[in-house]
Amino acid sequence: MIVVTGATGNVGRALVTQLTAEQAPVRGLTRSPERAGLPAAAQVARFDLSGDQPEPADLAPLLDGATGLFLHLQAVGTHTEALLEAARAGGVQHVTVLSSGTVQDGADTSHPLYVAHAELEASVTASGLAHTFLRPNAFATNSLQWAPQIRVGDTVRGPFPGAVTAPIHEADIAAVAARTFLDDGHQGAVHRLTGPEAVTTEEQIHIIGATLGRTLRFIDVPPEEVGPDLFPHVPPQILPALLASFAESVGVAPEITTTVEAVTGKPARTFAQWAQDHKNDFRP
Numbered sequence: 001m002i003v004v005t006g007a008t009g010n011v012g013r014a015l016v017t018q019l020t021a022e023q024a025p026v027r028g029l030t031r032s033p034e035r036a037g038l039p040a041a042a043q044v045a046r047f048d049l050s051g052d053q054p055e056p057a058d059l060a061p062l063l064d065g066a067t068g069l070f071l072h073l074q075a076v077g078t079h080t081e082a083l084l085e086a087a088r089a090g091g092v093q094h095v096t097v098l099s100s101g102t103v104q105d106g107a108d109t110s111h112p113l114y115v116a117h118a119e120l121e122a123s124v125t126a127s128g129l130a131h132t133f134l135r136p137n138a139f140a141t142n143s144l145q146w147a148p149q150i151r152v153g154d155t156v157r158g159p160f161p162g163a164v165t166a167p168i169h170e171a172d173i174a175a176v177a178a179r180t181f182l183d184d185g186h187q188g189a190v191h192r193l194t195g196p197e198a199v200t201t202e203e204q205i206h207i208i209g210a211t212l213g214r215t216l217r218f219i220d221v222p223p224e225e226v227g228p229d230l231f232p233h234v235p236p237q238i239l240p241a242l243l244a245s246f247a248e249s250v251g252v253a254p255e256i257t258t259t260v261e262a263v264t265g266k267p268a269r270t271f272a273q274w275a276q277d278h279k280n281d282f283r284p
Contacts, residue, residue, distance in 0.1 A: 006075030014174035
């Protein structure tokens with residue numbers, strides 16, 4: 001049994017879907033099981049972060065019969081330590097962590113994304129459980145931040161049109177995660193994950209437009225004028241650091257890895273493929 005935290009999130013849902021397709025037993029954890037909409041073959045269990053800090057014994061039923069645990073920081077919040085203790089007590093043999101590409105040698109150790117994910121990795125290491133760390137860079141799903149603008153018009157406002165990334169499809173992150181549970185040889189591994197190609201912010205907008213059969217225009221907004229309305233998925237306290245990262249990526253070739261293909265046997269999906277998969281998200 002593989003337990004997936006954040007089972008209704010972008011990566012978690014893809015992972016549950018892929019694991020059930022391979023007939024692996026899966027239990028998806030979510031705040032609202034009644035609205036999960038996960039594959040019928042998956043078990044679904046409630047994991048609510050809004051209550052008091054749980055004891056490991058309170059979480060034990062969630063790990064009953066589990067051998068693997070997919071751990072996503074946003075999905076576990078401050079419950080990480082209790083969940084890991086419950087996992088260890090319940091016989092979990094392997095934890096795969098959705099970490100961040102910000103965790104690397106020479107990184108800005110004050111960056112909030114680095115701090116949060118480095119602490120998560122440290123907690124898993126200290127637990128003594130066998131583990132694999134997935135460190136994706138830019139997520140293609142971050143482009144959904146533009147969906148509200150695209151649904152109502154043909155212009156998109158935002159900063160740094162020349163910022164360059166290699167955005168990765170969430171299904172590719174999930175595919176690598178699935179192999180860490182289903183195949184041998186991933187214990188102790190650190191997998192850095194990217195998409196297969198470099199694209200600028202403005203190019204992403206044009207690709208989405210082409211997928212929709214529309215011509216979209218990008219309007220450059222100075223970073224000092226950027227507010228939370230343009231990045232609704234980003235916690236306000238993290239936005240300044242994120243904008244600084246964007247500024248540093250303008251005109252700079254991003255890291256591109258071949259890890260997805262090496263692990264899964266299939267090449268990473270392009271941003272155009274991601275846009276095609278998500279075109280309904282940008283339609284009125």
